[in-house]
Structures are given as C-alpha cells and as structure tokens.
Amino acid sequence: MVSKILPLQIKNASVKKRGKKIIGPIDLGISDAGFTIIMGPNGSGKTTLMRLIHGLENPREGTSTWNSDLKTAQLSQSFVFQTPIMLRRTALENITYPLILQGIDKNTAANVAHKWISKINLEASSNLNARYLSGGEKQKLSLARALATNPQLLLLDEPTANLDGSATKEIEKLLQDAHEAGTRIIMTTHDIGQGKRLAEDIIFLYRGNIHELGMAKSFFQKPVTREAQAFLRGDILE
Amino acid sequence: MVSKILPLQIKNASVKKRGKKIIGPIDLGISDAGFTIIMGPNGSGKTTLMRLIHGLENPREGTSTWNSDLKTAQLSQSFVFQTPIMLRRTALENITYPLILQGIDKNTAANVAHKWISKINLEASSNLNARYLSGGEKQKLSLARALATNPQLLLLDEPTANLDGSATKEIEKLLQDAHEAGTRIIMTTHDIGQGKRLAEDIIFLYRGNIHELGMAKSFFQKPVTREAQAFLRGDILE
Amino acid sequence: MNDIVEGMLSAFRLIFSLDADLFEIILLSLQVTLTAVIIASVIGMPMGAWLAVNRFRFRRLTIAVLNALMGLPPVVVGLIVYIMLSRSGPFGVLNLLFTPTAMIIAQVIIITPLIASISHQAIRDLWADYHDLLISLNTTKRQRIFTLVKDARRSLLTASLAGFGRAIGEVGAIMIVGGNIDHLTRVLTTAIALETGKGEFAFALALGFILIALAIIVNLAIHSISKTERASNW
Amino acid sequence: MNDIVEGMLSAFRLIFSLDADLFEIILLSLQVTLTAVIIASVIGMPMGAWLAVNRFRFRRLTIAVLNALMGLPPVVVGLIVYIMLSRSGPFGVLNLLFTPTAMIIAQVIIITPLIASISHQAIRDLWADYHDLLISLNTTKRQRIFTLVKDARRSLLTASLAGFGRAIGEVGAIMIVGGNIDHLTRVLTTAIALETGKGEFAFALALGFILIALAIIVNLAIHSISKTERASNW
Amino acid sequence: AAEMKLAVTTSFNNSGLSDVLLPEIKNDLDLEVQLLVVGTGQALKLGQAGDVDAILVHSKKAEEEFVSQGYSTHRREIMYNDFVIVGPSDDPAKISGSSTVVEALGKIAAKPSLFASRGDDSGTHRKELSLWKDAGKDPDEFSSSWYRAAGAGMGATLNTASGMNAYIMSDRASWLKFGNKGGLKLLFSGDPVLFNQYAFLPISPEKHPHVKIELAMKLEAWLITEKAQKIIGRYSINGETLFTPNANAKVN
Numbered sequence A, B: 001m002v003s004k005i006l007p008l009q010i011k012n013a014s015v016k017k018r019g020k021k022i023i024g025p026i027d028l029g030i031s032d033a034g035f036t037i038i039m040g041p042n043g044s045g046k047t048t049l050m051r052l053i054h055g056l057e058n059p060r061e062g063t064s065t066w067n068s069d070l071k072t073a074q075l076s077q078s079f080v081f082q083t084p085i086m087l088r089r090t091a092l093e094n095i096t097y098p099l100i101l102q103g104i105d106k107n108t109a110a111n112v113a114h115k116w117i118s119k120i121n122l123e124a125s126s127n128l129n130a131r132y133l134s135g136g137e138k139q140k141l142s143l144a145r146a147l148a149t150n151p152q153l154l155l156l157d158e159p160t161a162n163l164d165g166s167a168t169k170e171i172e173k174l175l176q177d178a179h180e181a182g183t184r185i186i187m188t189t190h191d192i193g194q195g196k197r198l199a200e201d202i203i204f205l206y207r208g209n210i211h212e213l214g215m216a217k218s219f220f221q222k223p224v225t226r227e228a229q230a231f232l233r234g235d236i237l238e
Numbered sequence C, D: 001m002n003d004i005v006e007g008m009l010s011a012f013r014l015i016f017s018l019d020a021d022l023f024e025i026i027l028l029s030l031q032v033t034l035t036a037v038i039i040a041s042v043i044g045m046p047m048g049a050w051l052a053v054n055r056f057r058f059r060r061l062t063i064a065v066l067n068a069l070m071g072l073p074p075v076v077v078g079l080i081v082y083i084m085l086s087r088s089g090p091f092g093v094l095n096l097l098f099t100p101t102a103m104i105i106a107q108v109i110i111i112t113p114l115i116a117s118i119s120h121q122a123i124r125d126l127w128a129d130y131h132d133l134l135i136s137l138n139t140t141k142r143q144r145i146f147t148l149v150k151d152a153r154r155s156l157l158t159a160s161l162a163g164f165g166r167a168i169g170e171v172g173a174i175m176i177v178g179g180n181i182d183h184l185t186r187v188l189t190t191a192i193a194l195e196t197g198k199g200e201f202a203f204a205l206a207l208g209f210i211l212i213a214l215a216i217i218v219n220l221a222i223h224s225i226s227k228t229e230r231a232s233n234w
Numbered sequence E: 001a002a003e004m005k006l007a008v009t010t011s012f013n014n015s016g017l018s019d020v021l022l023p024e025i026k027n028d029l030d031l032e033v034q035l036l037v038v039g040t041g042q043a044l045k046l047g048q049a050g051d052v053d054a055i056l057v058h059s060k061k062a063e064e065e066f067v068s069q070g071y072s073t074h075r076r077e078i079m080y081n082d083f084v085i086v087g088p089s090d091d092p093a094k095i096s097g098s099s100t101v102v103e104a105l106g107k108i109a110a111k112p113s114l115f116a117s118r119g120d121d122s123g124t125h126r127k128e129l130s131l132w133k134d135a136g137k138d139p140d141e142f143s144s145s146w147y148r149a150a151g152a153g154m155g156a157t158l159n160t161a162s163g164m165n166a167y168i169m170s171d172r173a174s175w176l177k178f179g180n181k182g183g184l185k186l187l188f189s190g191d192p193v194l195f196n197q198y199a200f201l202p203i204s205p206e207k208h209p210h211v212k213i214e215l216a217m218k219l220e221a222w223l224i225t226e227k228a229q230k231i232i233g234r235y236s237i238n239g240e241t242l243f244t245p246n247a248n249a250k251v252n
C-alpha cells in the first residue's frame, strides 16, 4: 500500500469568499484513525471546512500539511458532495469512471462497479442515465462511487440526508465496515441520532469557527458551550 | 379569493418512463383541507406521485380532475423540489420572480421577499447569487419562494432533508402556520419524527403503489402491512 | 512573406496617418455589422429559446434546417436580396439597392440562423435546469423565453460574437447588394477584395490586419462591458 | 423574381439530369468541407475545453482574441495562405497551391476559432457542473478535457455544424487558394460566384439551392446518426 | 452634386483610369459618378434590371444585343486598349518572337505549357476563345492538366496565373497595374486582332422610367469631349499609354 497520508495538520487557515470570511482561523489536526463527525447549524461552514480539508478550497492564509506528499494525499481520498454530482453517464459508468482514472482496466472496473451497484440495491437501474435516478438513489450512487476507490480518507457531506431509514442503516453499516478496515472517515450530518451512533469524536462548528471539539460521548452528554447545548436541543441559535 | 381548486380526484392514473411503470395505478382523492405526508422507501415513487398531483407528469392512463378549471388549479399551487432549483439570480430575486409573474409590482414584490428572507434568516445573503448558498440555505430559500405566493395547495418534497434541528423547527412552524391559515399541504419526508409531528394523514407508497393510506395516528401506532411495519422500524425491505 | 511584413507596416502607417477615407470605411463596416448583429440577435435569440422550450411534430427537422441555414452561401443570399431590391424586383420602389440598408438586410439573413442555432444550444442546457421550476410556476411560453434569454445572457454572448465575426468578415453578399461604391457602400472587406483583385497584396493585408484589430477591440470592449469573464456570474 | 423561380426549376433539372460535372463539383465541396470540419473540430474542441478548465493570467484576453478570430475575413486568410504556399513563399516547394489541400488549409484556419469559441461556451457550462467532482478525483488537465469533450458531445455538435455551415458557404478564401479551376478546384460556392459574375443569376441560384439542400441533408444525416434530438440523452 | 450609377468592368477600374476621370467629371459637371465594378455579364444584367443608369463595357456582340432588345438607346464607343499575352519570364513555349497571337497560342498549346484562362464568359474570355478558334483549336478539348479555366475576374485570374507561373491573356491596363506579378512578364503584344473596344451605353428610359437619362447623356457628352478624350489618351503607367480614345469614330 502507498504511504500513509495522515495525520493532517491545518494551521491558522481561513477561507474567504468575495471578501467575506466564511471559516477560520482554523487549527486542526486530523489523526490517522477515527470517525469524526462535523456538526453545526446551516451555513456555519461545515461544507467549507470539508472542502478545505480535501483541498478544494485554498486557504487565504494558514497552511495545510499532509504526512505524505501532496500528490499521494490527493489520490488517496474521496469526497461525497452534499448535492450529488452525477456524471452525464449511466449509473454504472459513474462508478467505473474514477476506477478507470486510477488505471484499473475496464473489465475489472465494471466488475467492481457491479458489486457496488448491488450493495446499494440499484441493479435494476445500472444502465439508466444517472439523471433519472431518484434523490436518494443519486446519493447512494455517489457514496458507492467514493467507496469503490478504497480511499484512505473518506469525506462525506450529509450522505444520508435523502435516505430512508433502512437505506440509512445500510449505508451506516458500509461506513462502519470501511472504518474498521482502516478508512479514516470525516462526515457532516444534521441527524443527531446518526452522530451518536457513528461518531468517535465531534467537531462543532459555529459561525465559521471550531466552537467545540472532543469525544463524541462527552459532547452529546454534556456539551460545554451554550451554543452546542442549544443546537443539540434544536433551539434557534442567534 | 379565487375559486377552490380542491378536492382533486385522481383515477386509475399511472406514470411510465422509458416503458417502465414508475407508479400506479393510483386512485386518490385529495380533500380541501389537511396535512398529508407521503412516506415510503427510496425509489418507491414519492417524488413521481407528487409530480403527478402537481401536473408535472402526464399520466399514461387515468385522469386527474380538479374542482376548478385547470388554469386556476395550476396557478394556485406551489411545488418545492427535492433538489432545490435555483434561478441564476440573487436570493432575493429568486423570491420576487414568481411574485412578479403573478403581476405583483416590483416594489411590493421586493417588500414581500424581504419579509420572507428575514423569516428564514438569510438577510445577510439576500443579494448573494443563489448558487453560493449552502445546501440548507438553498432549501430554505426554495421553501420561502413557494410560501411567498400564498398557494392553496403546497407540495413539499423532503423540504427539511438538509436542515439542522432549529431550522427544521422553524420551517415546521411556518408550515403549521400556513396550514392553519388554510393551505392544503402534501409533503414527503424520511424523518419519521417529523411525520409524527406534522401529519394528519399518511400515504405509504411501496413500489409505485399506495400500500397504506389513513390517519397518521393509526399508521404510526399500528401499521397494517408488513412493509409499513418494516419501514417504520427502519428494516430493509425486499 | 514580404507582403505580410509589408502589410503589417502599412497597416500601422495607415492607422497613424489618420486617413479620412480609411476611417469612413471602418465606420461604415462597424455601423453595418453592429446593426445587423443587434437585429439578428433580437430575432435569433428568442427563436433559439422558442425551439428549446417547444415540443412539436417537426422539431427535429426544424432544428436541422436551422442548422443547415448556417451554411447559407453569402453569394446566394446576396443574389436573392439583390433580386428582391432591384428596380425590377418586388421591393424596387424602396430604392434600397446599393445602400448600407441593403447590406444590413443581407447580413441579418446570413447571421440570424447562426445566432439562433448557438442560442438554441446554450438555452437548451439552461432549460434542462429550469424546466421543472418554470413549468411548476405556470409560466407562459413568452415568460419562459424571456427568462431563459435573460439568465443565459452570458452564454448568449458567444452567439452574438459569432454573428459579429461572421458579419464583419463577410464579403460575398454585401459586394452584390452594396456594390462596393466608393464613399457610399465600401466597407473593409469589399475594399480588401478590390485590392486583392489588383494584386496589391500588401495593401489588402494591411486592411485585413486593421479589420482583425477592429474585431479584437470590439470583442474586448464587449467582454469588459459585460464583465462576463470576471468573477463568473453563475 | 423570375430568376428565383427559374433558379428553382433549373436546380431540379440539374439534379435529375445527373450532370457529371455537377456531381464532381458537389463531391469536391463535400470532401473539402467535411475534411476541414473534422480537422478543425479535433483542434478546436480540446482548445475550447482547455480554455474552460484553465485559469491563467491573460485568459480573458485570450478568449476575446479567440472570439475575434471568428471574424477573420476569409479573403485575408486566403491571401495569407496563398502567400505561404506560392512558389516564392516558404512552403512553395510543397506545390500545394491550387489544390484541394490548400482549400482545406484555408477553411481549417477560418473555422477553427469558430468551433473553439462555441465549444468553449458549451464546455464552460458543463465544467461548472463537473468542476468539484473532477478536481476531487484528482484528474489531470488532459483527463478533464477528454471527459468534458466526451460528455458535452451533444452541445459540441452545434459547434461542428456551425463550422460546417461557415465552410460550405465560404467562397473568398478558397477562390484565392483554390483558383476555381474547372475540374480541379471548382466547388459549389466558387461556381456560384462565377455564374453571378457572368450575370447568369438563375443558374447561380440553382447551384445555391443545391448547396442549401446539401447542407440540409448533411445536417439531417448527422442529427439522425447522433440521435441527439431523440429522447434527449442528458 | 447630382449622382448617377455606372456599372463598369473590372479591367476598366483596375487600370486606374477611373481615378483620373471621376474627379474631372465632378469638377466639370458637378456629377458624382458611383462606380459598380462587376463582370461584363453582371454589368449587362444590372443594366437590364434598371439598377444602374449606364454601363461601360467591352463585349461588342453582347452590347449590340443589349441595344437591340431595347435596354439601351445606343452604344457609344469611347476608347480601346489591347490585350497582351503574359507568361513565365523564361518563356518555356518560346512565344516572345511570334509574329501573330495565333502563332503564340499555337506554341503554348503545342508544348503544352500551363495556361490560365478567365473561363468566366467575360469579354476578355470570349476574345480568348475566338483566338483559340482562329488557331484551329477547341479549348473544350484541352486537358485541365495545363489549360486552367479559373472562372474568375481579371485580377483573380492574374493572381492564379502568378501563383502557377502560367501564361495568361490579359488586358494591358490590368497587367500594368497588377501588383502581384511574381515571375510573370509581358511576352507578346501588338497584333491588331488584340484590340479591345470600350463602349458607353445609357439605359433606356423607356424600359426604366426612373433612370437618370439626362445625367447619363451629360456624362456621355462629356466623355467624347476633346478634353476627356485627351485625358484618356494621355493616361499612362510607367510611361506606357493604356487607352486610345476613339469616341468620334462612330456611334451606333
């Protein structure tokens, strides 16, 4: 296997858009094992923080340092977007695409893709253009696409928002399997129950800053800040 | 006020895509008051049924009859899509657009829009291009756009999937207010808690057919079919 | 090769000598072409949008014909416009032959299909995005077309610029209907054709370089007015 | 007006008389134009994609210049190619002047900027969709361009067809570099120009109608091969 | 100033004579003559349609037919120039010493050497065809491997000939003014059969009541004045006179 890309050190990083600071300054270390869940109100910057980690956002200031060289780091992580980005191809081709990019030959890629398609119960639609899939089906497909490449670091932005109870369970199972097999997972969710089920540690974002950070158990049992307390109660935060 | 568009009678309707039956045959009456929630597994046809009601899908067979003429019916309902469709304009202009279509003058429309923008806590982003909004912000915006036109019938496709706890609460409050003011609401959700909180009656879809239909209380307390029972438990449905 | 170098040098000399005749020609070129582009855009863009939002029986055929009309040979357009405007033609009494108006008419005919086709393609993509929303909001066809043209304006710019490019460099049609009359209907391209016929390549090239420079200036101006490439609006 | 009616009638007569000279001309027109369109597409489409995916210092300027080059006056292109290929020019030894190859070269120069511009516009929209995913998948520039061209192929068709239209109707450049030599480099447009000069307007129009019919047939054929308008693929 | 439209052939315009004549006309008659420079056939067509007020061309047979059909009241001969044979400076067919044009053409066909023909049915082209006929040859039977029918105006065909290094028959004016001579050189001229008569034909107001017949007549009258004829006779390029005025020779 290639060299370990984690831990990642983010130092004093912030992201600005059109002159407005969206998140930061952020100081964050991502260790090489674990299951982190990022929580926070809408617009608090969860997606932006995930994108910063992934390298999709260039920090205005500050640094972001991987354990490996940048190229390896980039090749060894997958991102599942909040709004699924589907290639204008069939469901199956959506999964084979990144595999073929990695140099896997077409047949092997198709076999792997078929395996994943059946894991997410989409066999019947594997040759359907991805645009015609239902909201939940798209979300499952983009998850399968990410898992199929077997990344060291998996970043998931609200992967189960459109999924029903049983699909959520299945996906959570897949994630836990990947986690146990050594994949480092960072994920956002609005589902507090899901946070409790999956998280080992929690990052609580508030107005673009890390407001609380710690073990999941203690966060859910006795959140420190007033804002986290209100968030967990589902109260309106001012 | 214009003539009542409800009740709606759907008779023996089905929707086919590329030769495959997606939903149907459906027989359904929508009375002129109430708060109906459509539930069902991913891909069971919830979105398609909502689109059929709204007139976005033409039934292959069967009929759909409003209490009023079709034009009035079309003008008096709003649809909130599962994946928000944003106009390539600012947040504010996204709300004023349907108002101006209805012949409301620009100033009044802007005032109404500002009111709604502040109800969903987006004042700071009212002049931002809607593409830059976060996932949850987009969802709130498309909800506000629908509510601002004051429809008789409001169709919502998973309107809170990407919202945090407090935003969900706020939106649920807005929906209940609208409901009390006489708006007929039909909505899909995967959130069983939300179903319990809001629904007066439930339509349970399974593989494109109405599998169960009835008062919310009895559905949640003692679902009749094996599939509904499994769904509510979050079990995998075969 | 010498001709090319010589052409560039004399292009500079011409410009800096502020030759009045040259400026007259440049002005007329711009006036005719810009007018034609504006008229063709006003016709072609809604036409493209209309084709994107409507489903009708012979839609495919219509689109194929429209695309084919992009290949209208300018000389043929020139001939037909000539025959229409000629004294012995149906519109002879208007006395438009050999005037800038006749040149504008010919150019509008040539570039409208081009602008409509490119617009259709650009708007079709936006329509795929907007389709459900605009249907749901119960918009009229007219409102849909208006909204699509407005919101796709950035992509539609390419359509207008392609039309401008085709028109500013066109010579076959305007030669026939304009007549390349000195001080009246002579534009850059007809002047270039004239000099080429005389074998005056360096001078013809000089005019050609001026024309290209003009096109670049117009494009830069339009780009910076519309700010399209700055901080992409969508 | 009579000329137009007479032109249509003689167009039919010409076609049904299966005139060998006419078929030679039609064949050469198609051969030259289709070759030019294929070459220009192979160059222009990746160029458009490249401009869409790259951010560099003078990007705006480059795009404006590319758009401006859509306005390259064919006569000037013809002249430059003539000078390059003529005996005394740098490529004189290749002996290409007054051959179909020279005509293809001129047409490629004329339509590549058009195809690249329209491609750029079409791909820019797709790139906005794909951007995050392709960056996240750590694709190389080359892979991005390949993926975008492949998945935007439906929109890119318009670019090729616009190029085809421009090339099939073009006369200024190929007249100069081809020479309109009978049985050698005469194509439909140069034949039309010739008949126009002779004052044989009806015959010129007849050839024009044949050219337009040809363009429609090619467009329909391409549409039905690519099945783009059937059951929209995206 | 009053304005009128005059269709002229390319060879007349290419000679540069119009640049000398038009200002004088403006001066003397206060008349703005707008030139439409087209092929002979197209000039006749423009006249037939009434889109110009007069034409100045050189194709006697076609002109006479034009008059007999009533499109013009008469043709007025103004001047003539001559045709020349131009070719590669090394003269591969060795025509430069020929005594007649028929002999020269015969040598070109015998070799055979590349020859560029107008091929556009213009006055010049028709003249060339009649000369081939005089030489006992039929251009229809020539192989396109050497006889290249360019199907274009004088200037364009000269460009083609220059590019191919081919023989060509051109009017003297166009040749002298031509800027892209390349390896070409004047090789033969002077045979009386090469003379080329230009005539002025006003468009008949009976066919087209809107034409400005008074202006056309005014212009015609001016063209045959001694002053105008002198200007024509004196016009030269590089010391060579191009046109011989012969307006007073005959009117028909």
Ligand SMILES: Nc1ncnc2c1ncn2[C@@H]1O[C@H](COP(=O)(O)OP(=O)(O)OP(=O)(O)O)[C@@H](O)[C@H]1O
Pocket (backbone or CB within 6 Å): A017, A018, A020, A022, A040, A041, A042, A043, A044, A045, A046, A047, A048, A049, A082, B125, B128, B132, B133, B134, B135, B136, B137, B162
């Ligand atoms: N280009 C931009 N210009 C201005 N503001 C922006 C821009 N992009 C994002 N924002 C703002 O930054 C904030 C953070 O966005 P982000 O998507 O990270 O939020 P989030 O925590 O993921 O929210 P959600 O839970 O709704 O997905 C939002 O309020 C958004 O409107």
Ligand SMILES: Nc1ncnc2c1ncn2[C@@H]1O[C@H](COP(=O)(O)OP(=O)(O)OP(=O)(O)O)[C@@H](O)[C@H]1O
Pocket (backbone or CB within 6 Å): A125, A128, A132, A133, A134, A135, A136, A137, A162, A164, B017, B018, B020, B022, B040, B041, B042, B043, B044, B045, B046, B047, B048, B049, B082
């Ligand atoms: N054009 C089409 N061709 C083939 N199948 C289609 C087409 N459009 C939709 N489908 C299929 O129809 C089914 C129902 O889709 P629909 O969007 O109604 O589901 P849903 O209940 O809303 O699911 P979700 O909870 O995931 O949003 C899906 O399995 C989808 O793949």
Ligand SMILES: [Mg+2]
Pocket (backbone or CB within 6 Å): A046, A047, A048, A082, A157, B134, B135, B136
């Ligand atoms: Mg987010």
Ligand SMILES: [Mg+2]
Pocket (backbone or CB within 6 Å): A134, A135, A136, B046, B047, B048, B082, B157
């Ligand atoms: Mg759905």
